[in-house]
Amino acid sequence: MAVRAAVAGASGYAGGELLRLLLVHPEVEIGALTGNSNAGQRLGALQPHLMPLADRVLEPTTAEALAGHDVVFLALPHGQSAAVAEQLGPDVLVVDMGADFRLKDAGDWEKFYGSEHAGTWPYGLPELPGARAALEGSKRIAVPGCYPTAVSLALFPAYAAGLAEAEAVIVAASGTSGAGKAAKPHLLGSEVMGSMSPYGVGGVHRHTPEMIQNLSAAAGTPVTVSFTPTLAPMPRGILATCSAKATDGVSAESLRAAYEKAYADEPFVHLLPEGQWPATSAVYGSNAVQIQVAYDQAAGRVIVISAIDNLTKGTAGGALQSMNIALGLDEATGLTTIGVAP
Ligand SMILES: NC(=O)C1=CN([C@@H]2O[C@H](COP(=O)(O)OP(=O)(O)OC[C@H]3O[C@@H](n4cnc5c(N)ncnc54)[C@H](OP(=O)(O)O)[C@@H]3O)[C@@H](O)[C@H]2O)C=CC1
Numbered sequence: 159m160a161v162r163a164a165v166a167g168a169s170g171y172a173g174g175e176l177l178r179l180l181l182v183h184p185e186v187e188i189g190a191l192t193g194n195s196n197a198g199q200r201l202g203a204l205q206p207h208l209m210p211l212a213d214r215v216l217e218p219t220t221a222e223a224l225a226g227h228d229v230v231f232l233a234l235p236h237g238q239s240a241a242v243a244e245q246l247g248p249d250v251l252v253v254d255m256g257a258d259f260r261l262k263d264a265g266d267w268e269k270f271y272g273s274e275h276a277g278t279w280p281y282g283l284p285e286l287p288g289a290r291a292a293l294e295g296s297k298r299i300a301v302p303g304c305y306p307t308a309v310s311l312a313l314f315p316a317y318a319a320g321l322a323e324a325e326a327v328i329v330a331a332s333g334t335s336g337a338g339k340a341a342k343p344h345l346l347g348s349e350v351m352g353s354m355s356p357y358g359v360g361g362v363h364r365h366t367p368e369m370i371q372n373l374s375a376a377a378g379t380p381v382t383v384s385f386t387p388t389l390a391p392m393p394r395g396i397l398a399t400c401s402a403k404a405t406d407g408v409s410a411e412s413l414r415a416a417y418e419k420a421y422a423d424e425p426f427v428h429l430l431p432e433g434q435w436p437a438t439s440a441v442y443g444s445n446a447v448q449i450q451v452a453y454d455q456a457a458g459r460v461i462v463i464s465a466i467d468n469l470t471k472g473t474a475g476g477a478l479q480s481m482n483i484a485l486g487l488d489e490a491t492g493l494t495t496i497g498v499a500p
Pocket residue numbers: 166167168169170171172173192193194195196197219233234235236238255256257302303304335336337338339340468469472473
């Protein structure tokens with residue numbers, strides 16, 4: 159019997175990417191599609207690439223519209239999910255692609271998001287230690303942020319293997335779709351084209367506590383994170399350059415061995431052959447993660463570089479991968495590691 163899925167926020171980038179994937183998921187039937195300011199519009203006018211759904215009309219995002227489904231995906235701005243989720247009942251699988259339920263520490267939430275903490279749900283990054291067990295059979299899933307996905311997958315094996323000191327420095331570039339569809343002055347084509355620029359500098363980006371949460375759990379001790387995001391002139395993709403001081407005795411061989419072991423059986427994470435470097439173009443439109451490691455002996459630092467598609471593994475693909483686990487389906491159902499190139 160098909161899994162009936164509703165998508166709230168179907169007019170946005172994350173909702174659109176999710177629908178692109180759901181349309182080819184063999185176990186899913188697409189139910190209600192909701193929006194906010196675009197309620198009443200044809201989906202074809204908003205997401206012209208989703209041809210089979212072109213004549214579907216968006217409903218307002220209400221509990222009534224989302225009732226009667228096995229799975230409800232919430233692709234809403236952060237702060238909007240809790241009020242919707244609490245009306246959906248405990249038997250529906252609710253997958254929140256926003257930030258509302260990712261953080262464990264209410265103080266962190268209040269500091270970085272400026273509102274009351276709604277709670278903490280099982281975290282939808284299956285590759286992290288213990289994450290799959292928490293997702294199996296769960297009726298609630300918090301999908302990670304796009305940067306924390308790229309950064310946590312890059313660095314957690316080094317921390318879990320005791321190869322990195324508890325301080326990480328991360329500079330990551332994101333494509334502009336990471337910021338959503340709503341018009342913002344710094345995202346105008348004339349500002350973004352042909353230019354790269356930093357934002358959220360100095361420990362203020364709201365993904366910082368999420369990275370700290372994941373890396374500290376892997377290290378078993380608090381890890382400090384200095385995170386600098388940058389905006390790149392491309393529609394999709396994240397390239398994260400992550401480093402940490404190496405612990406005593408680390409070698410290029412021990413570093414590589416730790417990553418080979420961590421990712422040997424992961425269907426979506428590819429530790430690249432030595433000499434090959436991650437590229438956003440190689441993961442475009444796919445759920446794949448490319449990783450490469452290096453030991454900078456002179457600086458005594460572990461360097462790990464990861465590439466993901468922010469809309470796929472960074473949100474909609476990760477959401478679907480976690481849904482598959484929660485429902486007892488094969489984890490890779492409906493997902494591909496095949497990118498679009500050139
Ligand atoms: N873009 C990305 O790469 C990633 C996004 N996410 C998260 O996914 C969520 C959606 O992001 P994204 O798709 O990029 O954003 P968009 O701005 O592209 O889309 C936002 C969606 O939410 C709807 N919406 C806006 N305000 C409200 C409201 N008050 N109540 C109900 N619905 C509302 C919009 O409807 P309408 O258009 O009809 O007004 C639209 O469907 C966010 O929480 C984001 O942080 C997570 C990881 C990566």
